[in-house]
Amino acid sequence: MTCRRGAIIVLEGVDKAGKTTQCKKLVQTLQDNGVPAEMFRFPERTTKIGQLISSYLENKNNLEDHTVHLLFSANRWELVPLMKEKLEQGISLVVDRYAFSGVAFTSAKPGFSLDWCMNPDVGLPKPDLVMFLKVNPSEAARRGQYGTERYETSAFQNAVQQRFEKLMKDPTINWQVIDAARNIEDVHTDIMNHSVNAINKAANTPIGELWK
Ligand SMILES: Nc1ncnc2c1ncn2[C@@H]1O[C@H](COP(=O)(O)OP(=O)(O)OP(=O)(O)O)[C@@H](O)[C@H]1O
Numbered sequence: 001m002t003c004r005r006g007a008i009i010v011l012e013g014v015d016k017a018g019k020t021t022q023c024k025k026l027v028q029t030l031q032d033n034g035v036p037a038e039m040f041r042f043p044e045r046t047t048k049i050g051q052l053i054s055s056y057l058e059n060k061n062n063l064e065d066h067t068v069h070l071l072f073s074a075n076r077w078e079l080v081p082l083m084k085e086k087l088e089q090g091i092s093l094v095v096d097r098y099a100f101s102g103v104a105f106t107s108a109k110p111g112f113s114l115d116w117c118m119n120p121d122v123g124l125p126k127p128d129l130v131m132f133l134k135v136n137p138s139e140a141a142r143r144g145q146y147g148t149e150r151y152e153t154s155a156f157q158n159a160v161q162q163r164f165e166k167l168m169k170d171p172t173i174n175w176q177v178i179d180a181a182r183n184i185e186d187v188h189t190d191i192m193n194h195s196v197n198a199i200n201k202a203a204n205t206p207i208g209e210l211w212k
């Protein structure tokens, strides 16, 4: 008997691109259509590591830049056993940020190369689809709650967007660029179409390893 595995679908983008809104809608629509799906998000702020990261992002504590990068990566690794368990049960994972955010945000800081930033995440479960929600950082800045956390300044978000552009040149990743400046429903339709294709393709293939 062959068992269909779930797919890993990642949404990426600068802060306030609409990732969480779209992840929730995608999970709901997939479930409404009988497709088993669950949402994961990184950072996962409920674990001990996630709580350290969360207070850093809220400017309640300071962490050395290399250290916090490794903590973000450790926060992904600690969720891997659960992710694999769900995938093997045939549940597709809709993931709000992943290692690409890790690399884009840290490498936007002075003195960090893309290579150094990628290393700790090498070997993570490889996404079957990564959608980059493209919106001008200055437009995203006009959206709700912007400016409350550490990285939410326009200069930094512009640098992050440039790092994402570099990451998207990697042909080993199934990147799809989504025009996220449109209304929520139009963005959702686009994301849903890409996701259904990825879920069908992933079903009978083994889970890959990221950047290996
Ligand atoms: N397509 C859209 N057009 C206009 N506003 C939107 C759109 N999508 C989401 N928003 C609004 O923008 C704000 C940020 O949305 P959301 O939290 O989904 O973004 P995010 O990318 O997950 O943010 P963060 O980077 O903080 O995780 C919310 O107020 C949401 O309602």
Ligand SMILES: Cc1cn([C@H]2C[C@H](O)[C@@H](COP(=O)(O)O)O2)c(=O)[nH]c1=O
Pocket: 015, 042, 043, 057, 072, 073, 097, 098, 099, 101, 102, 103, 105, 106, 149, 151, 152
């Ligand atoms: C996964 C990850 C995230 N970041 C940054 C990106 C954002 O500024 C915050 C997370 O905010 P959210 O509202 O919870 O999405 O953290 C990072 O620097 N490194 C990472 O690996």
